[in-house]
Amino acid sequence: MLDESRLIGNLEILSRVQKEGSAKVICALKGFSFWKVFPLVSEYLSGATASSLNETLLATEKMGKEVHVCAPAYRADEIEQILRNATHITFNSFSQWSLYKKETLKKGVSAGIRINPEFSTVDVDLYNPADRYSRLGATKKEFKPELLDGIEGLHFHALCEQNADALEAVLERVEAAFGKWIPKMKWVNFGGGHHITRADYDVEKLIDILNKFHKKYPSVEIILEPGEAVGWQTGELVSSVLDIVRNEIDIAILDISVSAHAPDCLEMPYRPMVMGSAEHGVKPHSYRLAGNSCLAGDIAGDYSFDTPLSTGSKIIFMDMIHYTMVKTTFFNGVKHPSIGIWRNGEFCLVREFTYEQFRDKLS
Numbered sequence: 535m536l537d538e539s540r541l542i543g544n545l546e547i548l549s550r551v552q553k554e555g556s557a558k559v560i561c562a563l564k565g566f567s568f569w570k571v572f573p574l575v576s577e578y579l580s581g582a583t584a585s586s587l588n589e590t591l592l593a594t595e596k597m598g599k600e601v602h603v604c605a606p607a608y609r610a611d612e613i614e615q616i617l618r619n620a621t622h623i624t625f626n627s628f629s630q631w632s633l634y635k636k637e638t639l640k641k642g643v644s645a646g647i648r649i650n651p652e653f654s655t656v657d658v659d660l661y662n663p664a665d666r667y668s669r670l671g672a673t674k675k676e677f678k679p680e681l682l683d684g685i686e687g688l689h690f691h692a693l694c695e696q697n698a699d700a701l702e703a704v705l706e707r708v709e710a711a712f713g714k715w716i717p718k719m720k721w722v723n724f725g726g727g728h729h730i731t732r733a734d735y736d737v738e739k740l741i742d743i744l745n746k747f748h749k750k751y752p753s754v755e756i757i758l759e760p761g762e763a764v765g766w767q768t769g770e771l772v773s774s775v776l777d778i779v780r781n782e783i784d785i786a787i788l789d790i791s792v793s794a795h796a797p798d799c800l801e802m803p804y805r806p807m808v809m810g811s812a813e814h815g816v817k818p819h820s821y822r823l824a825g826n827s828c829l830a831g832d833i834a835g836d837y838s839f840d841t842p843l844s845t846g847s848k849i850i851f852m853d854m855i856h857y858t859m860v861k862t863t864f865f866n867g868v869k870h871p872s873i874g875i876w877r878n879g880e881f882c883l884v885r886e887f888t889y890e891q892f893r894d895k896l897s
């Protein structure tokens with residue numbers, strides 16, 4: 535359930551960054567794909583960035599404005615359609631650029647090369663695009679200036695849920711390794727991972743970093759492509775208790791699956807916030823909150839509540855509208871949560887999932 539007023543709050547912050555930082559902010563669809571509200575998003579942001587042909591088509595159809603694409607590699611049978619819809623495309627390697635250069639230039643799509651600054655302050659390897667042996671972007675050693683003809687942009691992405699100081703540190707490394715080529719570019723894409731809409735994010739510092747960069751390279755357009763920051767804390771996943779079983783501890787079985795409907799809780803892993811709860815043992819009634827699939831580890835975590843839970847009790851998981859929602863699956867056939875929007879104090883049901891949608895994904 536997305537709360538439109540909270541989304542507008544985020545969009546206003548991002549819009550301020552665009553205006554005061556002389557930058558373009560585009561929405562990374564991998565992190566926020568709630569396309570029913572794209573008309574609203576496009577009132578504030580400059581477009582979208584896609585990671586595949588499917589996302590390119592979604593950006594074109596539902597968002598309009600600029601359509602950027604950035605993927606580790608493009609399929610030969612998809613590149614034509616991608617280029618037909620994209621305004622900007624980033625190649626992850628010079629070999630991909632060489633392969634598709636002719637077609638890209640023919641279609642008039644602005645081409646960029648992803649660079650790897652080989653520096654990041656992301657702690658978790660799974661989320662660190664600049665870790666050793668990373669396949670994401672050309673390192674300084676692999677950078678081929680002799681193949682830059684036709685390239686108009688540089689793209690780096692080395693942050694994950696981070697503040698402006700992390701960007702500052704990465705940008706320093708980018709300039710040290712690739713600064714020579716920046717003035718020759720039309721644009722530099724600073725990637726995503728900027729947690730701009732989080733309460734403790736230093737927006738002033740970000741604007742300052744952007745303005746300094748702009749002053750240094752006045753002809754180079756700056757692009758930021760956050761995903762998570764667009765949908766950050768804009769809505770909840772509402773579930774109900776189906777049963778409570780006991781095996782030394784009380785376990786509430788919910789009508790959702792953590793594995794299917796909040797997979798990043800298990801992947802990352804992280805403990806989702808639950809409305810009205812505290813850590814296990816803090817409030818008088820403690821439960822393990824578990825999903826309705828076969829997976830033994832389909833568990834959100836151990837929580838406590840002021841009052842006992844029973845069949846039908848609502849369990850509300852906070853901040854479920856960005857990656858969490860994009861990554862949902864039909865695993866085990868557990869009923870997929872419906873999608874809705876709170877708009878001007880009214881609830882609008884956007885979609886309910888059917889047996890046919892589950893079936894048609896499988897054969």
Ligand SMILES: Cc1ncc(COP(=O)(O)O)c(C=O)c1O
Nearest residue numbers: 562565691726727728760761762
């Ligand atoms: C190339 C690129 N751009 C943008 C993003 C969006 O990042 P975030 O949603 O953390 O802002 C990602 C995330 O993985 C990415 O890989």
